[in-house]
Amino acid sequence: MELRNLMSDVCERCSGTGWELVEGKGVRPCKCRLSNRKGQMTAAANIPRRYDNCSFENYHPQGNNFTADEIFRSQSHALNDAQKLAREYPVLDVGLLFMGPCGVGKTHLAVALIKVLIDKGIHCLFYDFRDLLKQIQDSYNPVSNTSELRVLDPVYDAEVLVLDELGAAKPTDWVRDTMTQIINTRYNDKKLTIFTSNYPDDPDSPNEESLTDRVGVRLRSRLYEMCKVVRIKGEDYRLKIGSNRGRK
Numbered sequence: 430m431e432l433r434n435l436m437s438d439v440c441e442r443c444s445g446t447g448w449e450l451v452e453g454k455g456v457r458p459c460k461c462r463l464s465n466r467k468g469q470m471t472a473a474a475n476i477p478r479r480y481d482n483c484s485f486e487n488y489h490p491q492g493n494n495f496t497a498d499e500i501f502r503s504q505s506h507a508l509n510d511a512q513k514l515a516r517e518y519p520v521l522d523v524g525l526l527f528m529g530p531c532g533v534g535k536t537h538l539a540v541a542l543i544k545v546l547i548d549k550g551i552h553c554l555f556y557d558f559r560d561l562l563k564q565i566q567d568s569y570n571p572v573s574n575t576s577e578l579r580v581l582d583p584v585y586d587a588e589v590l591v592l593d594e595l596g597a598a599k600p601t602d603w604v605r606d607t608m609t610q611i612i613n614t615r616y617n618d619k620k621l622t623i624f625t626s627n628y629p630d631d632p633d634s635p636n637e638e639s640l641t642d643r644v645g646v647r648l649r650s651r652l653y654e655m656c657k658v659v660r661i662k663g664e665d666y667r668l669k670i671g672s673n674r675g676r677k
Protein backbone atom coordinates (compact mmCIF):
# COMPACT_ATOMS: atom_id res chain seq x y z
CA MET A 430 0.00 0.00 0.00
CA GLU A 431 2.69 2.40 1.07
CA LEU A 432 4.81 1.43 -1.90
CA ARG A 433 1.96 2.20 -4.28
CA ASN A 434 1.51 5.61 -2.71
CA LEU A 435 5.15 6.30 -3.07
CA MET A 436 5.08 5.21 -6.70
CA SER A 437 2.13 7.43 -7.56
CA ASP A 438 3.99 10.44 -6.12
CA VAL A 439 6.78 10.08 -8.64
CA CYS A 440 6.49 12.58 -11.47
CA GLU A 441 5.63 10.90 -14.77
CA ARG A 442 7.36 13.58 -16.81
CA CYS A 443 10.81 13.21 -15.28
CA SER A 444 10.52 9.95 -13.27
CA GLY A 445 11.47 11.98 -10.23
CA THR A 446 14.83 13.17 -11.55
CA GLY A 447 13.72 16.79 -11.87
CA TRP A 448 14.92 16.84 -15.48
CA GLU A 449 12.58 16.36 -18.39
CA LEU A 450 13.85 14.82 -21.61
CA VAL A 451 12.91 16.82 -24.69
CA GLU A 452 13.22 14.86 -27.94
CA GLY A 453 16.12 16.10 -29.98
CA LYS A 454 16.91 18.96 -27.59
CA GLY A 455 18.28 17.37 -24.48
CA VAL A 456 16.92 18.03 -20.99
CA ARG A 457 15.18 20.89 -19.26
CA PRO A 458 14.12 21.47 -15.63
CA CYS A 459 10.81 19.68 -15.08
CA LYS A 460 7.68 21.58 -14.08
CA CYS A 461 7.36 19.40 -10.99
CA ARG A 462 10.28 21.33 -9.49
CA LEU A 463 8.08 24.37 -9.28
CA SER A 464 5.21 22.52 -7.61
CA ASN A 465 7.63 20.83 -5.21
CA ARG A 466 8.98 24.24 -4.34
CA LYS A 467 5.46 25.50 -3.74
CA GLY A 468 4.81 22.51 -1.51
CA GLN A 469 7.98 23.22 0.46
CA MET A 470 7.12 26.88 0.81
CA THR A 471 3.61 26.03 1.97
CA ALA A 472 4.98 23.60 4.54
CA ALA A 473 7.52 26.16 5.73
CA ALA A 474 4.80 28.79 6.16
CA ASN A 475 3.56 27.09 9.33
CA ILE A 476 -0.14 27.45 8.48
CA PRO A 477 -2.23 25.60 11.09
CA ARG A 478 -3.78 22.44 9.64
CA ARG A 479 -7.24 23.65 10.62
CA TYR A 480 -6.86 26.35 7.97
CA ASP A 481 -5.53 24.07 5.21
CA ASN A 482 -8.61 24.53 3.08
CA CYS A 483 -9.16 28.25 3.60
CA SER A 484 -9.16 30.32 0.44
CA PHE A 485 -10.72 33.46 -0.94
CA GLU A 486 -13.07 31.24 -2.97
CA ASN A 487 -14.61 29.68 0.12
CA TYR A 488 -14.94 32.87 2.15
CA HIS A 489 -18.56 33.92 1.77
CA PRO A 490 -19.45 37.27 3.31
CA GLN A 491 -22.20 36.77 5.89
CA GLY A 492 -25.01 39.14 6.71
CA ASN A 493 -27.74 40.25 4.37
CA ASN A 494 -26.53 40.75 0.82
CA PHE A 495 -29.92 42.07 -0.36
CA THR A 496 -30.01 44.97 2.06
CA ALA A 497 -26.19 45.07 2.16
CA ASP A 498 -26.26 45.43 5.93
CA GLU A 499 -23.26 46.43 8.03
CA ILE A 500 -22.09 42.85 8.46
CA PHE A 501 -22.24 42.04 4.77
CA ARG A 502 -20.47 45.27 3.85
CA SER A 503 -17.70 44.82 6.39
CA GLN A 504 -17.04 41.22 5.33
CA SER A 505 -17.14 42.06 1.61
CA HIS A 506 -14.71 44.92 2.17
CA ALA A 507 -12.42 42.68 4.20
CA LEU A 508 -12.39 40.12 1.38
CA ASN A 509 -11.72 42.85 -1.19
CA ASP A 510 -8.88 44.36 0.82
CA ALA A 511 -7.22 40.99 1.25
CA GLN A 512 -7.62 40.10 -2.44
CA LYS A 513 -6.31 43.48 -3.51
CA LEU A 514 -3.17 43.10 -1.41
CA ALA A 515 -2.65 39.56 -2.71
CA ARG A 516 -2.96 40.85 -6.26
CA GLU A 517 -0.91 44.01 -5.93
CA TYR A 518 1.87 43.08 -3.52
CA PRO A 519 4.74 44.17 -3.64
CA VAL A 520 3.54 47.35 -5.38
CA LEU A 521 1.00 47.72 -2.60
CA ASP A 522 2.99 47.24 0.57
CA VAL A 523 0.74 48.38 3.42
CA GLY A 524 -0.19 45.56 5.77
CA LEU A 525 -3.65 44.75 7.07
CA LEU A 526 -4.95 44.56 10.61
CA PHE A 527 -8.12 42.46 10.69
CA MET A 528 -10.03 43.54 13.74
CA GLY A 529 -13.23 41.94 14.95
CA PRO A 530 -15.01 39.50 17.25
CA CYS A 531 -14.54 35.74 17.33
CA GLY A 532 -15.26 33.63 14.29
CA VAL A 533 -15.77 36.31 11.64
CA GLY A 534 -13.02 34.91 9.43
CA LYS A 535 -10.00 37.04 10.33
CA THR A 536 -7.57 34.14 10.38
CA HIS A 537 -9.28 32.57 7.35
CA LEU A 538 -8.63 35.71 5.28
CA ALA A 539 -5.05 36.10 6.51
CA VAL A 540 -4.30 32.49 5.53
CA ALA A 541 -6.06 32.82 2.17
CA LEU A 542 -3.95 35.89 1.48
CA ILE A 543 -0.58 34.27 2.19
CA LYS A 544 -1.57 31.20 0.18
CA VAL A 545 -1.93 33.38 -2.91
CA LEU A 546 1.40 35.05 -2.16
CA ILE A 547 3.10 31.67 -1.73
CA ASP A 548 1.74 30.71 -5.15
CA LYS A 549 3.57 33.75 -6.46
CA GLY A 550 6.79 32.45 -4.93
CA ILE A 551 6.81 34.84 -1.98
CA HIS A 552 8.26 33.54 1.26
CA CYS A 553 5.51 33.78 3.92
CA LEU A 554 5.24 32.74 7.55
CA PHE A 555 2.27 32.34 9.90
CA TYR A 556 2.48 32.64 13.66
CA ASP A 557 -0.05 32.81 16.44
CA PHE A 558 1.51 35.66 18.40
CA ARG A 559 0.99 33.80 21.69
CA ASP A 560 2.85 30.73 20.38
CA LEU A 561 5.66 32.91 19.15
CA LEU A 562 6.05 34.64 22.52
CA LYS A 563 5.92 31.28 24.25
CA GLN A 564 8.64 29.90 21.98
CA ILE A 565 10.84 32.90 22.66
CA GLN A 566 10.29 32.48 26.38
CA ASP A 567 11.08 28.76 26.17
CA SER A 568 14.26 29.55 24.29
CA TYR A 569 15.63 31.11 27.48
CA ASN A 570 15.19 27.78 29.19
CA PRO A 571 18.53 25.93 29.06
CA VAL A 572 16.75 22.58 28.74
CA SER A 573 14.86 23.48 25.58
CA ASN A 574 18.11 23.86 23.66
CA THR A 575 16.86 26.55 21.29
CA SER A 576 18.13 30.07 21.07
CA GLU A 577 16.07 33.22 20.84
CA LEU A 578 17.68 33.87 17.48
CA ARG A 579 16.67 30.51 16.12
CA VAL A 580 13.08 31.39 16.91
CA LEU A 581 13.23 34.99 15.75
CA ASP A 582 15.35 34.77 12.63
CA PRO A 583 12.60 33.26 10.46
CA VAL A 584 10.17 35.86 11.81
CA TYR A 585 12.48 38.66 10.75
CA ASP A 586 13.41 36.99 7.47
CA ALA A 587 9.93 36.17 6.19
CA GLU A 588 8.97 38.50 3.40
CA VAL A 589 5.35 38.43 4.55
CA LEU A 590 4.40 37.53 8.10
CA VAL A 591 1.00 36.84 9.65
CA LEU A 592 0.80 37.56 13.36
CA ASP A 593 -2.48 36.07 14.48
CA GLU A 594 -4.18 37.06 17.75
CA LEU A 595 -2.42 40.32 18.46
CA GLY A 596 -3.11 41.41 22.02
CA ALA A 597 -4.24 37.97 23.19
CA ALA A 598 -1.11 37.37 25.27
CA LYS A 599 -1.29 38.69 28.81
CA PRO A 600 0.36 42.10 28.51
CA THR A 601 3.30 41.98 30.89
CA ASP A 602 6.19 44.39 30.39
CA TRP A 603 8.22 41.62 28.78
CA VAL A 604 5.40 40.74 26.36
CA ARG A 605 4.97 44.38 25.34
CA ASP A 606 8.69 44.93 24.86
CA THR A 607 9.08 41.76 22.85
CA MET A 608 6.08 42.46 20.64
CA THR A 609 7.32 45.98 20.04
CA GLN A 610 10.80 44.74 19.16
CA ILE A 611 9.48 42.21 16.66
CA ILE A 612 7.08 44.60 14.99
CA ASN A 613 9.58 47.44 14.98
CA THR A 614 12.24 45.31 13.34
CA ARG A 615 9.86 44.35 10.55
CA TYR A 616 8.78 47.96 10.20
CA ASN A 617 12.38 49.17 9.90
CA ASP A 618 13.07 46.50 7.28
CA LYS A 619 9.94 47.60 5.39
CA LYS A 620 8.50 44.11 5.50
CA LEU A 621 4.83 43.36 5.18
CA THR A 622 2.99 42.12 8.27
CA ILE A 623 -0.65 41.05 8.52
CA PHE A 624 -2.31 41.08 11.92
CA THR A 625 -5.54 39.80 13.39
CA SER A 626 -6.98 40.92 16.70
CA ASN A 627 -10.09 40.51 18.82
CA TYR A 628 -9.45 43.81 20.55
CA PRO A 629 -11.19 46.88 19.12
CA ASP A 630 -9.96 50.46 19.15
CA ASP A 631 -13.19 51.69 20.69
CA PRO A 632 -14.78 49.06 22.93
CA ASP A 633 -18.57 49.17 23.28
CA SER A 634 -18.43 49.17 27.07
CA PRO A 635 -15.93 50.66 29.53
CA ASN A 636 -15.32 47.18 30.99
CA GLU A 637 -13.88 45.93 27.72
CA GLU A 638 -10.22 46.40 26.90
CA SER A 639 -9.05 48.16 23.75
CA LEU A 640 -6.15 47.11 21.55
CA THR A 641 -4.13 49.98 23.03
CA ASP A 642 -4.79 48.60 26.53
CA ARG A 643 -3.42 45.27 25.37
CA VAL A 644 -0.37 46.31 23.34
CA GLY A 645 0.49 49.78 24.61
CA VAL A 646 0.31 53.21 23.00
CA ARG A 647 3.65 53.02 21.21
CA LEU A 648 2.92 49.79 19.45
CA ARG A 649 -0.62 50.82 18.55
CA SER A 650 0.70 53.95 16.91
CA ARG A 651 3.32 51.97 14.98
CA LEU A 652 0.57 49.68 13.71
CA TYR A 653 -1.34 52.66 12.31
CA GLU A 654 1.65 53.40 10.12
CA MET A 655 2.18 49.82 9.02
CA CYS A 656 -1.35 48.67 8.38
CA LYS A 657 -4.75 49.47 7.09
CA VAL A 658 -7.30 48.61 9.77
CA VAL A 659 -10.00 46.29 8.43
CA ARG A 660 -12.92 46.08 10.83
CA ILE A 661 -15.02 42.94 10.42
CA LYS A 662 -18.43 42.66 11.99
CA GLY A 663 -20.62 39.62 12.33
CA GLU A 664 -21.67 36.53 14.19
CA ASP A 665 -19.36 33.68 15.06
CA TYR A 666 -19.25 31.49 11.93
CA ARG A 667 -18.22 28.53 14.07
CA LEU A 668 -21.72 28.50 15.59
CA LYS A 669 -23.10 28.17 12.09
CA ILE A 670 -20.76 25.27 11.29
CA GLY A 671 -21.83 23.68 14.59
CA SER A 672 -25.57 24.05 14.00
CA ASN A 673 -25.33 22.71 10.42
CA ARG A 674 -23.53 19.69 11.76
CA GLY A 675 -26.32 19.20 14.29
CA ARG A 676 -28.90 19.16 11.50
CA LYS A 677 -27.22 16.43 9.47
Ligand SMILES: Nc1ncnc2c1ncn2[C@@H]1O[C@H](COP(=O)(O)OP(=O)(O)OP(=O)(O)O)[C@@H](O)[C@H]1O
Pocket residue numbers: 483487488489490491504529530531532533534535536537538625626627666667
Ligand atom coordinates in the same frame (compact mmCIF):
# COMPACT_ATOMS: atom_id res chain seq x y z
N1 LIG B 1 -17.43 34.29 5.81
C1 LIG B 1 -16.97 33.03 5.94
N2 LIG B 1 -17.10 32.17 4.92
C2 LIG B 1 -16.64 30.90 5.06
N3 LIG B 1 -16.05 30.41 6.17
C3 LIG B 1 -15.90 31.23 7.21
C4 LIG B 1 -16.34 32.59 7.15
N4 LIG B 1 -16.05 33.18 8.33
C5 LIG B 1 -15.46 32.25 9.07
N5 LIG B 1 -15.37 31.07 8.42
C6 LIG B 1 -14.86 29.80 8.96
O1 LIG B 1 -15.20 29.80 10.33
C7 LIG B 1 -14.12 29.34 11.14
C8 LIG B 1 -13.68 30.46 12.05
O2 LIG B 1 -13.06 31.50 11.28
P1 LIG B 1 -11.70 32.17 11.75
O3 LIG B 1 -10.91 31.20 12.54
O4 LIG B 1 -11.04 32.76 10.56
O5 LIG B 1 -12.28 33.30 12.70
P2 LIG B 1 -11.50 34.46 13.47
O6 LIG B 1 -12.16 35.73 13.11
O7 LIG B 1 -10.05 34.33 13.22
O8 LIG B 1 -11.87 34.11 14.98
P3 LIG B 1 -11.00 34.26 16.34
O9 LIG B 1 -11.13 35.69 16.75
O10 LIG B 1 -11.69 33.36 17.29
O11 LIG B 1 -9.61 33.86 16.02
C9 LIG B 1 -13.06 28.89 10.16
O12 LIG B 1 -13.24 27.51 9.94
C10 LIG B 1 -13.34 29.68 8.90
O13 LIG B 1 -12.92 28.97 7.76
Ligand SMILES: [Mg+2]
Pocket residue numbers: 535536537593594625
Ligand atom coordinates in the same frame (compact mmCIF):
# COMPACT_ATOMS: atom_id res chain seq x y z
MG1 LIG C 1 -8.44 33.83 14.40
Ligand SMILES: [Zn+2]
Pocket residue numbers: 440441442443444445446447448459460461462
Ligand atom coordinates in the same frame (compact mmCIF):
# COMPACT_ATOMS: atom_id res chain seq x y z
ZN1 LIG D 1 9.01 16.05 -12.91
